[in-house]
Amino acid sequence: MVERRVKAYAGGMNAPSIPLTVNRLVIVRAANRVSLALLDEAAGLALTGPLRVLDGGNCINIYPLARALRRRTAALTAALRNVRLSRAFTCYQMLALLTETPADGTPTLALDLLGTFYDESVPLYESQRLLRLAILELLRLRTGGPLTVSARPPGQLAANRQPLYETLLSVAEELR
Numbered sequence: 602m603v604e605r606r607v608k609a610y611a612g613g614m615n616a617p618s619i620p621l622t623v624n625r626l627v628i629v630r631a632a633n634r635v636s637l638a639l640l641d642e643a644a645g646l647a648l649t650g651p652l653r654v655l656d657g658g659n660c661i662n663i664y665p666l667a668r669a670l671r672r673r674t675a676a677l678t679a680a681l682r683n684v685r686l687s688r689a690f691t692c693y694q695m696l697a698l699l700t701e702t703p704a705d706g707t708p709t710l711a712l713d714l715l716g717t718f719y720d721e722s723v724p725l726y727e728s729q730r731l732l733r734l735a736i737l738e739l740l741r742l743r744t745g746g747p748l749t750v751s752a753r754p755p756g757q758l759a760a761n762r763q764p765l766y767e768t769l770l771s772v773a774e775e776l777r
Contacts, residue, residue, distance in 0.1 A: 626743050628773040629751045631713070639751055643710055644669035647683040651707045656688045657695050658713025692717040692731045699738035704745025711739070711750040715766060719759040732765055736772050 629639060643666055646652040654661060663681075670680045685707075689695035695717045702709065714735070718728045742748050752769050755762040770776065 624744055625774040626739055626772060627749045627775045627777060628770060629749060629777045630770070631751045631753045639710060639712065639749070640665050641669050642749070643684070644673060644680075646708050646710075647680045648673060650683060652684050653702065653707050653709040654684060654686045655695070655698050655702065655709065655711040656686060656713065657711065657718075658716030659688055659690065660713045660716070661686065689717050692720060692723055692728055692735075696731050696735050696738070699735050699742065702738075702742060704742050706746040708747040709742060709749075711748070713753060714750050715752045715755075715762075715769060718765050719755045719762045721759060725761060725764075728762065728765060729768070732768060736769065740772070 631639075640661075643652060643654060643661075647666075647670060663686075666684070667677060667681065670677050674680055687698050689698050695714065699711075715732075718732055718735075720728075723731075739748065739750065750769075752766060754766045
């Protein structure tokens with residue numbers, strides 16, 4: 602089993618490292634859309650080579666990522682070129698992103714994966730069906746390279762979508 606540890610720093614204080622492991626589906630339970638630890642993980646990975654970021658909640662802000670990179674290197678432009686960002690605005694687009702992503706060894710961060718699945722304009726049964734297909738894609742991707750997924754529980758307005766969150770957590774091989 603291949604494992605890399607990335608030390609996470611939030612405001613100069615040590616935060617727990619997030620292991621990047623091949624052949625394990627690691628899910629980070631996030632209170633908000635994107636955590637500082639995940640941004641710091643992204644910065645560390647971007648320094649070492651290509652990084653794929655799949656954004657399901659339109660949540661990644663490049664400026665904090667650039668600041669995290671700037672703290673580590675003067676070669677900011679080169680490090681930012683390593684980041685390949687794709688955004689999904691619907692659960693259909695998220696499934697398409699996952700399906701089209703090759704399992705080629707590139708570390709992948711899927712941020713706020715369920716954000717699009719919480720959309721009330723899509724019937725719950727359809728969101729559940731699409732999530733089952735997305736999970737199959739996540740299991741495929743985890744065999745090709747490090748994969749970390751962040752997910753947050755639904756807010757009060759989408760409380761009936763809680764089963765989606767529970768379904769995703771139930772397939773995790775590691776929860777953070």
